[in-house]
Amino acid sequence: MIHDPISLAKTVFETEAQAILSLRERLNDSFVKAVGLVVNCKGKVILTGIGKSGQIARKIASTLSSTGTTAIFLHPSESSHGDLGVIQPGDVVVAMSYGGNSIELNTILGYVARKNIPLIAVTGNLQSELALKAQAVLDVKVNKEACPLGLAPTASSTATLAMGDALAMAVLDQKGFSSDDFAENHPGGGLGFKLARVRDLMHTGSSLPVLTESTPVKQVVTVMSRGDVRGAAGIVDEKGDLLGIITDGDIRRRLDAAQDPLAGSAGALMTKNPRTIDASEIAERALFMMEQFRIQVLFVLDKAGANPRQPVGVIHIQDLLQAKVR
Numbered sequence: 001m002i003h004d005p006i007s008l009a010k011t012v013f014e015t016e017a018q019a020i021l022s023l024r025e026r027l028n029d030s031f032v033k034a035v036g037l038v039v040n041c042k043g044k045v046i047l048t049g050i051g052k053s054g055q056i057a058r059k060i061a062s063t064l065s066s067t068g069t070t071a072i073f074l075h076p077s078e079s080s081h082g083d084l085g086v087i088q089p090g091d092v093v094v095a096m097s098y099g100g101n102s103i104e105l106n107t108i109l110g111y112v113a114r115k116n117i118p119l120i121a122v123t124g125n126l127q128s129e130l131a132l133k134a135q136a137v138l139d140v141k142v143n144k145e146a147c148p149l150g151l152a153p154t155a156s157s158t159a160t161l162a163m164g165d166a167l168a169m170a171v172l173d174q175k176g177f178s179s180d181d182f183a184e185n186h187p188g189g190g191l192g193f194k195l196a197r198v199r200d201l202m203h204t205g206s207s208l209p210v211l212t213e214s215t216p217v218k219q220v221v222t223v224m225s226r227g228d229v230r231g232a233a234g235i236v237d238e239k240g241d242l243l244g245i246i247t248d249g250d251i252r253r254r255l256d257a258a259q260d261p262l263a264g265s266a267g268a269l270m271t272k273n274p275r276t277i278d279a280s281e282i283a284e285r286a287l288f289m290m291e292q293f294r295i296q297v298l299f300v301l302d303k304a305g306a307n308p309r310q311p312v313g314v315i316h317i318q319d320l321l322q323a324k325v326r
Helices: 005-026 029-039 052-066 103-115 129-133 155-175 179-185 189-195 217-224 248-257 283-293 317-322
Strands: 045-049 071-074 092-096 119-123 136-139 210-212 232-236 242-247 276-278 297-301 311-316
Touching (some): 029 092, 045 052, 045 103, 052 092, 092 155, 103 119, 217 248, 232 311, 283 317
Parallel strands (some): 045 092, 092 119
Antiparallel strands (some): 297 311
16 A cells, blocks of 8 residues: 555654653663663773664664773674674673664673673663663664554654663763863854854964054054954053954944044043953854854953963954854
8 A cells, every 4th residue: 555655654753652652651770770880881881783783783882982881892793703892891882772682782791791780771671682682772662663664663663762872862961961061072063163162263363453542543543454363453551451342343333423533542432341252152152142142253362361361362253154153
């Protein structure tokens, strides 16, 4: 029987959604024990599985690694040909098998039993060999697959993925893994851009347009027209602390209002107490501030440093847009 594609897709969504939601009622002390085993692991967490379960295991290993837990994937077939050596005292093994009786896992199950390596089972069969040999069992049984033939692993693999993610997120939370830690592990791609720090994108050194209150306005205009960051200059006192900022807008308003716009000094022209941002803030926060207050430039401070009011850099909205922060 051929089904309407839209109707079939909706059925798949509903079946898999129900499979995930049903997992909530089966969370128990075994889940808590599994979290504890991973959190307290002194070595690495080794994920294993064959077929679709193996593909899910690879993904969970990656998720754990990116969220503060050293994890790798061990292929069951390769384990019989020397790769068992990656399992060492202090490790924890997480084996995924919906049926729980995959013969490919036998070598690993026997090895961890002999070596007294903690085993976490993720399975839909609580009476399986895998479940019976594990110290913690995560039940991912589903009522039916989303496949119209009832054969292809669909709802079951989705449930396994969700349970693995739940385990990884609970471990992340228990370890106190922070957004700063996450940023360190994701320097590339969209996440890397989104989590980049202001210090990674700001201009420093000779590119920092900083002048004093007594600087003539003519010189201010010259400084604002050159360098990497054009259109703004910071004004500092004798200690180097930031007092104010002069922008293109200030210059334009002076041209409209003053008979001799280039006369005078920077102190009379600057806007006092400008908005600033800390070097440790994520770059997206800088972009949010610029959009919220309709400004193009932020001077950067190191608020945890010895001189928290001295500018250490400057960042322009174009720097953030070019870095694809959003």
